[in-house]
Amino acid sequence: MTSDQLTRPAVRFTGKPMPRKEDDRLLKAQGEFGDDTPVAHLAYVVFVRSPYAHARITSIDVSAAERVDGYLGCLLPDEVEQLTEPYVELQGPPADVEVDRCLASGGVVRFSGEPVVAVAASSREAARDAAAAVVVDYTPLPHVVDARSAVLPDAPQVHEQIGSNVAFDALYDWGDIDFALENADHVIEVDELHFHRFSSTPLECGVVTVEYDAGVDTFTFTGGFATPQLATFNLAVALRHPANRLRVLSKDFGGSFGVKLNTHIPATAAALLARKLGRPMRWTETRSEHHLMGGHGNERWFRDVKMAVQSDGTVLGLSYDALDDVGAYTRYEPLGGVIWTQVANACYQLKHLKVRYRSIYTNKGPVHPNRGYSRMQHMWLVERMMDIAAHKLGFDPVEFRLRNYVQPDQYPYTTVNGCVYDSGDLPLSLRKALDLIDYPGARRLQRELAGTGKRIGIGIGSTLDSGTNNFAQARLLNAHLPFGGNTEGALVRLGADGSVYATTGGVAFGQGHETTVAQVVADMLGVAYDHVHVQRGSDSSLSAQTGFSGSYASQFAVTGIAAMINATKRLIREISLVASSVLKCEPEEIELADGAARVRTDPERALPLAAVAGIVHFSPVDLPPEVAEEVGLVARSVYRAPFELPDLDRKYGNLTLTYATQIHACVVEIDEETGHTKLLRYAMVDDCGTPINPMVIEGQVHGATVHGISAALFEHFAYDEHGQLAAGNFYDYHAATALDLPSFGYDSVVSPSPFTPIGAKGMGEGGGAPLHALSAAIQDAIGTQGMVLASFNPPERVLQLLRGLDAEKVQVLR
Amino acid sequence: MTEINVIVDGKQETGAVQDRTLLVHWLRDSLDKRGPKIGCDTGNCGACTVRWDGQLVKSCMVLAVQADGGTVETAASLSEEDGSLNRLQQCFKDHHALQCGYCTSGMLMTATDFLCSGEPVTEEATRRALKGNVCRCTGYHNIVRAIRAAAEETP
Amino acid sequence: MILPPIQYLRPATPADAVATLSEVDGSVVLAGGQTLLNVLKLDLAHPAALVDVHRIDALRGVRHTEDSALVIGAATTYAELASSPDVRRTHPEVADMAAGLVDRQVRNRGTIGGNCCLNDPTNNFPPLLAALDARFRILGVAGERVLRADEFFLGTLTTAVGRAELLTAIEIPALPTGSVVAHEHLQVGADSWALARAVVRLDVTDHVVTDARVVLGAVYGSPLRLSDVERMLVGSAPAALPEVELDLDTADDVHGSAAYRREMAEVQLRRAVRAAVERSGR
Incomplete structure (x- = not known):
């Protein structure tokens, strides 16, 4: 008997498109989102925010607010400085002296929209009126909104005490790019490319409810927390409060996409008010507020980009200088400065890569992780350079990619920096994607429409979705950070009635974890899918969680499911122990099927799980003492991802466990008179290893695709020269609607991961492939008369491209 | 405060609202109706969509006082009578x-x-x-x- | 998202509405509210009171006069215009415009009067109504006055409707036989607010353009009538426009630069003329 037989008697649900357990409550308007939860005696928090990008606060007058009927109290920056510790900074010196708090610190506001005062009142209306009555006087300070200006010697300083606007500065140098550039047949040089600022903007904005129970000196936080244990840790430090007297809960929440990793910041202010005023506090972010500070994706400038290419089409490598605009506070940054190296090679067999990477403060909203976090920026650049090289050197864009892709027989493939790509079949994925858009037909259409005022462009986007971080990569950023590897926890128990209860360490906001967990657990325990109850959301006080618990970085299918498998194995051992003692056999002879534990060789000898539970919960005297003492039918386990510490000097080592691949292909039609881009066909091929629920996977792919399409064509968190956000709501920030999009073509390839328990890979982020594909499609439509050097291509820019924009910034040196 | 009487999801509801209260807030905060949600503040997202007197509207762009005497259906009214999905x-x-x-x-x-x-x-x-x-x-x-x-x- | 404190008033008749507007300081008309309530949510305006005219029967619905002019009550919704057989019969361009406006939900609440009185440069109706020679009936304490489009639309978010006045109806004359109207616009996304809009009306008799209206939207504070272009079109057979360069004083915004908007206005103008010419040939 192998352990596989023990744990997986029959696969009935895993791998199938099982209907989601979450759906009924959501379809019947019975979900419980952050602002839904009724709380007795609830009060409301509204932030007074800075209208300036950079200013010194000269005075704060709350006297008019105090006169508002329903006003309860407020929180001022001075009070926050007395009562809280600054949030933990990840960066080392000199930028580690940055001070970040829930209200503007040091008497200075550093971005437009930064909270200055938190006002509490007994109704939403009173909170609004009181906040509107607060008068804050400012003395404007010089500000900087462009990372390229921020690194100039005379630039205004976002954090004066640091002495520069550089939060992080690192040189990554793998292979020998200088030699490659000297000796390659061809060298392409591009002056500058720009990856723009946007965000996945979850439809539910930030919301948190804080209740303080003075009797036990405990805060309970309810809201969207994507990393509940890290949030608990951050809140404990900031509030100077023991972590064991903080409880962080999530119920249903309306999307995160990485953005809700920082809910602890407004939660800190709400907690201080809850304790001070003795009432539960709720902060509900408005859309406009969310756009100001809910978390933008990283904006990045790539400068002095050089790529070395052989005459046979082999790409040797590239070098560039990156300026990553992190906004006014680092928060999760500058982790982005190492996270991108998970995909250093992108999809290609690069041998040489040299990047100087700097994280730069500007007087803009702080960036937060955002779907495809930091990797999509680098992969867009590599994919763009591949595309530019193909166009400028005359290679067929399909053949050029196929030649340079990591090939199926090369897995596991070690990248220039020691990351190990686990599995994949990029050439097959690309062929399938091209079939879905009818590539030859699209090329025909392109020829037919030439000269009609419409141009057809065909684009390919190759990307990776690296999942399950090795958090030791944080030490590449700052050797003193005590992080390494990755863990997730899970709890499975057999209730008194024989029902199965599963609690994940993670938390879901649309990914269907209740569903996928139930599929796997039901199969392992041989029970019906409906028999497994999976806890909604998350609760930091349940022991399911570990330090890294949460849903981020494309990992649940690996870490969450593996932890659940480990816990379920423990439960099976306990069930087998009980059943064997009742059925008078050895535990190893027990198998689980049809809701019962039975003797494998004599299935008639069976004990229903309800009976197993009944004995343990209600009649342990029926068990031998050594079994009764051993068995609780509560199994908790942790999955530890198999990682080692990287070599910090060489910045070399495996940083991620799995690499899902996505190949996208699209056909666009460009109006030559307006520059308007219309999507005619769009297809994506996903390979995330062994699927747990293919329906859920396809849904994630669709969602990530639309985030990318919308970002490439519509969404831009542009700031004006005064540091004011120009796209402050959904009117000016156009999130794609159904009408903006075509139906999708979808296919999949299954390359099981050799490194994960069931061969699955994390895949929710998607790697930004539509940005790559649309840039390439627009380039294809335009030819080489203009060069696509920006990730955001609204009609005006496309029209300029048709007229030669940026052509001079690309040079074929050889 | 103004008293309003509205039939919501088939039930006669009475409320006291400020003139400025949006229909969505009254439905959510006073009646615990979780169908209408708030996703924006410019009437773009449609998460708050309900039917009011048979017409599809965004309840963030209607005042609660305007609904006085009318009928509102939220998503909570959609399921079959036995609670199953329609x-x-x-x-x-x-x-x-x-x-x-x-x-x-x-x-x-x-x-x-x-x-x-x-x-x-x-x-x-x-x-x-x-x-x-x-x-x-x-x-x-x-x-x-x-x-x-x-x-x-x-x- | 929470509105500033405000008083809600609901007069029963147009005259009551005007009286209320004149009596209550800081009061403004609430029609469909599909823009005004957003403006209030975003704290961009702080009127003291909202005078709801949406349910005043006299302001709702459409009718035709004896000479086939279409009279539209100012509080008539886009959905009502889109679904009205009467409107479609005599003024299909009005029905089409209403049917494509914003989205399903907003069409059920938004009114043509609100669309005009707001006069947001990106709004759909002002340029169309200007091209159709619409008349705007405004009721004040002292009585009614009737304005032409060029008198009504005064600039960005500004019209001739005074503080204690109410737009009650919009009257659109019957189009002469042989008249064609074409509308072209460039939007953000597949169908969102406009970057540039052009409406062209050609009155054609015996294959000769006898009169023309050429109006731009979204590029200027008010609908911009291009008399020079109209003169180019009148007096000959319907024909596409030669290259025109417009001298427009427009501004940058988040969706495009002034230069781009200007050029797009020219493109939409050419396209609208071309569409009108094609239509006149049918």
């Missing part, structure tokens, strides 16, 4: 037309209105009907499929 809801489930679920109630209200309108349920018309409802999870593809499937199954 045809459209079932199609949403079958086609994985929801992920986080935050936009779902608004989508269902709009889709219901569209399906009742007698307009042909083509791909283009379905996408046009959904124009006032933003979803950030699904990419709309499965929502369109679900609505079209519901139309096909309608006897």
